[in-house]
Amino acid sequence: MLKFGYLAMITFTILGSFWLEIFLKVGVLRRIKRALLSILPVASIFIIWDLYAISRGHWHFDAEQILGIFGFGGIPLEEFLFFTVVPLAAIMTIEAVGVVKRKNEKWKFGDER
């Protein structure tokens, strides 16, 4: 069970945000192209940062608490999931705020028609 330590955090983030798809109908997964266009450029920069930080020893991971699957540069699989799931959760959050607040003229989201 120990090796699911990091993955548990990813799962928690998914559970904590994806319910917004069902109950507030934020429709982020339906707009996956826009989501990927938003996540991939930013996540790429953070993965380069991650690569640098791991190579310089800024941070490291407990081998016992990760799955042990690595991508390029020795980045654990969980890190790639982190940089996908956390941005998705952030987008779902602002869309949820939008579902509640868009009718209010004072709340401009910056992408109004």
Add this chain to the structure above:
Amino acid sequence: MSYTQLALMAVPVAILFDLFITRRRMILRRAFWTSYAIILPFQLLTNWWLTSREIVMYRGEFITGIRIASAPIEDLLFGFALILGVISLWIFWGARGVQQERGKTLE
């Protein structure tokens, strides 16, 4: 560069990206700050999980050593830059008409 220096750099870079590249000015909108206020407690909780259980460990020489909920304070700057960057770009694509259609807005 240390984690502290990179984290301190990431925040202004994200703000400049928001103001001058996407030009969505999310940093000035209550929609963004409300979202951030919702996300922040979850970030503290997940950071706490990763650091208190020592799933992720940091070398002392690269951080200030100031910790919030067991995680280096640098993580908050890191998270802020990530969230601002992604949200600003998401809104940017929406303004450009990329999959702008939304679900029903509550009354």
